[in-house]
Amino acid sequence: MLRLEKRPNPSRFWLYATPVVAVVLTMFFGGLLFALMGTNPFAVIRTIFWDPLFGEFAFYLRGQLLVKAGPLILIAIGLSLGFRAGIWNIGAEGQYIMGAICGAAVGLAVYPTENRLIFPLMILAGAFGGWAWAMIPAILKTRFNTNEILVSLMLVYVAQTILAKASTGFLKNPEGMGFPGSRNFSGYPAAANPELIAGSGLHWGGVAALIVAVAAWVLLSRHIIGFQIRLSGQAPRAARFHGVNPSRLVVLCMGLSGALAGLAGLFEVTGPAGQISIDFNVGYGFTAIIVAFLGRLNPIGIVLAGVLMALTYVGGEMASTNLRLPAAAIQVFQGMLLFFLLGVDVLTNYRIRMAKGG
Amino acid sequence: MDFGGINPVILIASLMVASVPILLAALGELVTEKAGVLNLGVEGMMIMGAICGFITAVHSGSPVAGFVGGALGGAALSLVFAFVTQVLLANQVATGLALTLFGLGLSSLMGQNYNGIKPPLTGALLPATLREIPVVGPIVFGHDWMVYLSILVVAAVWWVLKATRLGLILRAVGESHEAAHALGYRVRLIRLGAIAFGGALAGLGGAYISLVRVPQWVDGITAGAGWIALAIVVFASWKPWRALIGAYLFGGITVLQLNLQAAGSRIPVEYLSMSPYLVTILVLVIMSSGRGRAALNAPAALGQNFHATR
Numbered sequence: 001m002l003r004l005e006k007r008p009n010p011s012r013f014w015l016y017a018t019p020v021v022a023v024v025l026t027m028f029f030g031g032l033l034f035a036l037m038g039t040n041p042f043a044v045i046r047t048i049f050w051d052p053l054f055g056e057f058a059f060y061l062r063g064q065l066l067v068k069a070g071p072l073i074l075i076a077i078g079l080s081l082g083f084r085a086g087i088w089n090i091g092a093e094g095q096y097i098m099g100a101i102c103g104a105a106v107g108l109a110v111y112p113t114e115n116r117l118i119f120p121l122m123i124l125a126g127a128f129g130g131w132a133w134a135m136i137p138a139i140l141k142t143r144f145n146t147n148e149i150l151v152s153l154m155l156v157y158v159a160q161t162i163l164a165k166a167s168t169g170f171l172k173n174p175e176g177m178g179f180p181g182s183r184n185f186s187g188y189p190a191a192a193n194p195e196l197i198a199g200s201g202l203h204w205g206g207v208a209a210l211i212v213a214v215a216a217w218v219l220l221s222r223h224i225i226g227f228q229i230r231l232s233g234q235a236p237r238a239a240r241f242h243g244v245n246p247s248r249l250v251v252l253c254m255g256l257s258g259a260l261a262g263l264a265g266l267f268e269v270t271g272p273a274g275q276i277s278i279d280f281n282v283g284y285g286f287t288a289i290i291v292a293f294l295g296r297l298n299p300i301g302i303v304l305a306g307v308l309m310a311l312t313y314v315g316g317e318m319a320s321t322n323l324r325l326p327a328a329a330i331q332v333f334q335g336m337l338l339f340f341l342l343g344v345d346v347l348t349n350y351r352i353r354m355a356k357g358g
Numbered sequence: 359m360d361f362g363g364i365n366p367v368i369l370i371a372s373l374m375v376a377s378v379p380i381l382l383a384a385l386g387e388l389v390t391e392k393a394g395v396l397n398l399g400v401e402g403m404m405i406m407g408a409i410c411g412f413i414t415a416v417h418s419g420s421p422v423a424g425f426v427g428g429a430l431g432g433a434a435l436s437l438v439f440a441f442v443t444q445v446l447l448a449n450q451v452a453t454g455l456a457l458t459l460f461g462l463g464l465s466s467l468m469g470q471n472y473n474g475i476k477p478p479l480t481g482a483l484l485p486a487t488l489r490e491i492p493v494v495g496p497i498v499f500g501h502d503w504m505v506y507l508s509i510l511v512v513a514a515v516w517w518v519l520k521a522t523r524l525g526l527i528l529r530a531v532g533e534s535h536e537a538a539h540a541l542g543y544r545v546r547l548i549r550l551g552a553i554a555f556g557g558a559l560a561g562l563g564g565a566y567i568s569l570v571r572v573p574q575w576v577d578g579i580t581a582g583a584g585w586i587a588l589a590i591v592v593f594a595s596w597k598p599w600r601a602l603i604g605a606y607l608f609g610g611i612t613v614l615q616l617n618l619q620a621a622g623s624r625i626p627v628e629y630l631s632m633s634p635y636l637v638t639i640l641v642l643v644i645m646s647s648g649r650g651r652a653a654l655n656a657p658a659a660l661g662q663n664f665h666a667t668r
Binding site: 004006083088090136140143144145146147149150151153154155157158161162164165169286289290293326328329330331332333334335336338339342343344345346349350 | 398438441442446447448449451452453455456459460461462463464466467470577581582585586588589592626628629631632635636638639642643646647665
């Protein structure tokens with residue numbers, strides 16, 4: 001019989017090796033799934049993981065990679081701060097939507113004024129929108145001890161109905177001939193978020209993601225708040241004796257993750273999406289949860305994980321057009337990855353031993 | 359006897375039908391949590407139950423087989439959660455989220471060729487003469503067998519938890535796994551059973567959505583019902599009969615807002631359709647604060663993994 005024995009300290013080797021093992025396992029079992037569905041698994045894996053980087057259309061797809069990775073990294077870094085402290089904000093999708101609506105509303109309110117201050121103002125409004133939406137579960141948690149998981153998730157559904165109202169009602173394009181959706185920001189230079197270098201796919205969202213990653217790394221490894229976050233997650237009792245104020249930490253972590261999700265939404269809606277529409281959000285807020293764990297809740301890891309997850313999006317789209325792989329298969333693939341990651345993680349904290357006798 | 363275009367008898371009858379999925383899922387999760395396991399994957403298990411039940415019912419032509427298939431689908435997915443959390447000792451919150459993301463994807467993959475198909479009909483259980491009695495007929499006798507089953511499950515769960523040895527063991531495992539282990543109970547095996555039971559009930563509830571409530575298959579058909587079921591467990595302070603009240607309350611709000619939409623109310627549709635979620639938040643706030651203090655009644659070992667050192 002095999003038996004698990006707790007390690008005195010987490011293994012450093014497995015800490016870094018588990019994401020790699022999880023990716024390999026996912027490729028293997030994902031391949032099996034694709035084979036069961038009657039597609040050639042090797043072709044699919046190649047299309048997802050190789051072609052966007054080095055294939056025939058890589059010059060275009062590499063740019064798409066950054067477009068998708070930017071919001072994922074921004075949201076995941078915010079989430080990882082809370083996850084480390086045991087604060088579970090899983091409503092990032094809602095904060096992403098509200099950030100986009102608030103930011104876009106500011107831009108559309110002053111249309112068609114041209115001023116260099118408009119875009120920075122929209123960025124502030126976007127971050128504010130996400131922050132405010134995340135403050136609802138945070139304050140309910142600190143004041144009334146309400147479960148933040150359920151409240152933040154319920155607010156995703158509320159945000160989606162507000163989004164529907166925005167795109168068919170109060171933010172609808174008055175010159176849109178009755179079609180739902182706001183004005184397109186690509187026709188409004190002061191408020192648009194264009195590619196910074198043509199063909200690179202890099203827009204302000206990608207730049208923000210890199211800045212935030214570095215800032216989060218500094219916060220976690222060099223700042224007292226980062227220490228408090230790590231302490232609260234690993235030893236809540238010790239944190240209380242150390243004088244950490246749990247309520248302040250909840251408000252801080254939820255607020256930061258909400259603001260970052262809001263930023264991601266604003267950059268998406270002014271850039272790649274172009275306009276507020278009923279379905280401009282594509283679930284980045286949920287996929288970012290996978291990214292956060294895949295990156296081991298570490299800012300640098302999250303950047304790598306964000307790029308990898310973007311690869312599955314871009315490659316998955318390729319596979320669905322070229323190989324007729326259903327789009328849902330990629331979602332299954334991403335879910336599988338999180339499972340394997342959480343499962344393989346047992347090796348970080350436990351040793352596998354042969355049990356002696358009964 | 360109408361109020362603003364809404365007939366109260368029909369309203370009560372239809373809220374009983376509307377609340378079956380969340381009631382079943384909440385009862386399953388209640389048992390799982392009583393054993394000390396927090397499975398946040400209810401939404402994923404429900405939607406797997408919805409698609410498995412739908413496929414089984416369409417191919418066999420029998421709604422009963424469909425419900426069995428739905429329960430099996432939900433239970434099968436919950437076993438993945440059980441393996442990762444109980445054997446590989448992963449964090450239950452994260453694994454539950456993974457279960458939901460995975461379930462949503464897998465159900466949409468399985469259901470691709472089932473859009474626009476009608477499932478076999480689940481009819482009323484009792485003869486028409488009983489159903490035609492005014493007021494009492496539609497409310498008490500007018501339902502399909504799943505509505506009665508869901509109430510029976512409430513009674514059964516209540517009785518097992520309160521009055522049987524099995525219930526006592528389950529609660530012991532959920533309150534203090536160390537003590538239960540020291541008494542010789544197999545903590546992880548009992549939890550595995552509780553997780554599978556929760557999965558089966560969530561799957562059953564999901565199947566009710568795709569076979570009776572909607573009845574057809576569309577992606578994301580559960581639309582947050584699993585999360586509302588999780589909230590109902592908190593609302594019910596882990597007590598089965600209160601879960602029934604909670605589920606009927608939410609079912610009532612859902613039906614009422616749909617009726618208001620149909621009756622052409624002046625409140626915009628968007629605000630009506632967000633009302634069940636807002637009420638859920640409101641109820642959570644009331645239950646978690648002040649004298650309600652639902653959290654005090656939570657199983658003491660909820661969400662903690664058990665690793666036997668000796």
